[in-house]
Amino acid sequence: MSDLLTTEEYKSIAASLVLPQNAFIDGGFRPAISGKTFTTTNPATGEALTEVAACNAADVDLAVEKAREAFEDGRWSRLHPAERKDVLIKLAKLMERNARELAVLESIDAGKTIYDCETVDVPETIHVIKWHAELIDKIYDQVAPASDNHIAMIVREPVGVVGLVLPWNFPLLMLAWKIGPALAAGCSVVVKPAAETSLTALRVAELAAEAGLPRGVLNVVTGSGADVGEPLGRHPDVDMVSFTGSTVTGRRFLHYSADSNLKEVVLELGGKNPCIVLDDAEDLDAVAAHVVNGAFWNMGQNCSAGSRLIVHRDIQDRLMERVEAHAREWIVGDPLDPQVRVGALVSPAHFGKVSGYLEAAQSEKILLGGNIVKEGFIEPTIVQTARDSRLAVEEIFGPILTVIQVGSFEEAIAVANDTEYGLAASIFTANGKRALRGARMLRAGTVTVNSFGEGDITTPFGGYKQSGFGGRDNSIHAHDQYTQLKTIWLDLTDNSDAGVD
Ligand SMILES: NC(=O)C1=CN([C@@H]2O[C@H](COP(=O)(O)OP(=O)(O)OC[C@H]3O[C@@H](n4cnc5c(N)ncnc54)[C@H](O)[C@@H]3O)[C@@H](O)[C@H]2O)C=CC1
Numbered sequence: 001m002s003d004l005l006t007t008e009e010y011k012s013i014a015a016s017l018v019l020p021q022n023a024f025i026d027g028g029f030r031p032a033i034s035g036k037t038f039t040t041t042n043p044a045t046g047e048a049l050t051e052v053a054a055c056n057a058a059d060v061d062l063a064v065e066k067a068r069e070a071f072e073d074g075r076w077s078r079l080h081p082a083e084r085k086d087v088l089i090k091l092a093k094l095m096e097r098n099a100r101e102l103a104v105l106e107s108i109d110a111g112k113t114i115y116d117c118e119t120v121d122v123p124e125t126i127h128v129i130k131w132h133a134e135l136i137d138k139i140y141d142q143v144a145p146a147s148d149n150h151i152a153m154i155v156r157e158p159v160g161v162v163g164l165v166l167p168w169n170f171p172l173l174m175l176a177w178k179i180g181p182a183l184a185a186g187c188s189v190v191v192k193p194a195a196e197t198s199l200t201a202l203r204v205a206e207l208a209a210e211a212g213l214p215r216g217v218l219n220v221v222t223g224s225g226a227d228v229g230e231p232l233g234r235h236p237d238v239d240m241v242s243f244t245g246s247t248v249t250g251r252r253f254l255h256y257s258a259d260s261n262l263k264e265v266v267l268e269l270g271g272k273n274p275c276i277v278l279d280d281a282e283d284l285d286a287v288a289a290h291v292v293n294g295a296f297w298n299m300g301q302n303c304s305a306g307s308r309l310i311v312h313r314d315i316q317d318r319l320m321e322r323v324e325a326h327a328r329e330w331i332v333g334d335p336l337d338p339q340v341r342v343g344a345l346v347s348p349a350h351f352g353k354v355s356g357y358l359e360a361a362q363s364e365k366i367l368l369g370g371n372i373v374k375e376g377f378i379e380p381t382i383v384q385t386a387r388d389s390r391l392a393v394e395e396i397f398g399p400i401l402t403v404i405q406v407g408s409f410e411e412a413i414a415v416a417n418d419t420e421y422g423l424a425a426s427i428f429t430a431n432g433k434r435a436l437r438g439a440r441m442l443r444a445g446t447v448t449v450n451s452f453g454e455g456d457i458t459t460p461f462g463g464y465k466q467s468g469f470g471g472r473d474n475s476i477h478a479h480d481q482y483t484q485l486k487t488i489w490l491d492l493t494d495n496s497d498a499g500v501d
């Protein structure tokens with residue numbers, strides 16, 4: 001990605017974009033069968049961006065039918081993996097060529113800062129597609145131990161037609177986390193973007209067709225959760241659903257599966273992730289930078305946000321001084337201003353939800369912020385609370401960090417694990433044994449030591465407890481979601497009456 005532009009230059013790109021409107025089914029754009037549309041708006045300005053196809057079960061049926069045709073005739077599923085790789089690499093290159101356009105589209109559709117879109121979301125999305133493409137012709141099947149008279153092969157096959165239901169907080173990146181391994185494995189997919197943020201998925205589908213992805217393999221059906229997500233979850237001809245979003249909606253997909261065809265379900269859900277700072281933590285300035293990034297990156301709209309700071313009382317004052325100083329540097333404002341680190345919350349509804357928590361914070365000890373900047377924008381806020389306050393227990397998904405004071409390592413771990421979630425956790429300490437012991441004791445899918453992060457494409461991402469179910473995104477393990485194991489036994493004996501082992 002080249003250097004960042006000025007706000008005016010980004011605005012001029014935004015004004016020149018041709019915005020996608022229709023669903024993408026069987027290799028081309030088409031309106032919803034009902035002809036209905038919904039308005040998608042720029043969360044930063046409240047202005048309408050465009051009308052988008054308001055699809056329903058009829059469109060889902062069509063997309064699934066076309067995905068099934070593509071899967072069964074093998075136009076993608078039975079290609080040599082190296083051929084699938086070539087197409088996906090071409091898609092990544094087309095995305096690189098259109099990276100700036102994608103970054104601006106993502107920013108105006110989601111309220112995300114252009115700084116993040118240019119430096120993280122778009123480059124990381126491209127990297128993820130490339131990584132899975134490069135991987136797919138390097139995965140070997142297995143041969144099991146067997147007698148000389150037998151060969152027992154364990155082969156991976158694509159799972160079939162897959163529904164991918166996406167959230168609005170990282171529209172491009174979550175698309176890549178799911179289509180990267182699914183398409184590489186040979187599946188056909190029906191993507192359901194969040195209604196708030198449909199535009200970049202549609203643009204990527206168009207680029208995929210340009211890259212040579214056969215028609216029917218990647219379909220994008222736009223619309224609401226009730227009209228599109230539920231029919232997809234209940235569809236009898238969908239083999240598997242991979243979902244990222246709230247725990248409440250994730251739970252519904254298990255019901256949909258149980259009520260329909262027992263499709264496999266993989267869920268990446270919410271988090272209330274602890275960030276523990278022990279009394280021996282070193283370089284408090286660096287710790288503070290991690291804490292602030294963990295809490296306020298993407299306006300806190302991140303399932304792995306470090307939203308609960310659990311700090312030892314002996315270090316709290318020294319740490320908080322630095323945390324507050326770093327947080328003050330996070331400028332709130334126009335997402336298309338490259339200096340801005342805190343953009344708009346994704347929608348008026350979500351702004352309303354987070355504002356409710358801000359109101360609740362007024363009766364707690366506010367250490368920083370606590371104010372609405374203007375409709376859609378909330379300043380980074382830090383609140384000291386009891387461990388069982390609503391602010392410390394519920395997933396806020398906004399720029400509000402709760403601070404809980406503890407007096408020992410053991411108490412810190414107990415508070416950290418005292419949640420229904422288990423997605424991510426961080427621990428800061430100079431004591432290597434305590435770091436490792438803590439990492440093992442924390443019930444979370446990802447633990448970072450002396451840093452905040454969620455790993456990268458090489459490591460699995462997913463949750464313990466009510467943060468996840470059924471599999472992991474990222475890394476080679478993501479392919480487990482989109483493939484199934486088949487056992488093939490070959491009997492090599494001359495006399496055909498010999499049985500298998
Ligand atoms: N884990 C994560 O990454 C995310 C967590 N959230 C959490 O969820 C809260 C609510 O946000 P929402 O946008 O309502 O999340 P959500 O979980 O309802 O939405 C995620 C996806 O599910 C779809 N969906 C919604 N209702 C559905 C239904 N009944 N059946 C099938 N699909 C359905 C949505 O259209 C969207 O594509 C947020 O405040 C946040 O706490 C939201 C987005 C991402």
Ligand code: BAL
Nearest residue numbers: 167169244302303304
């Ligand atoms: N942090 C990436 C996954 C998510 O927030 O949905």
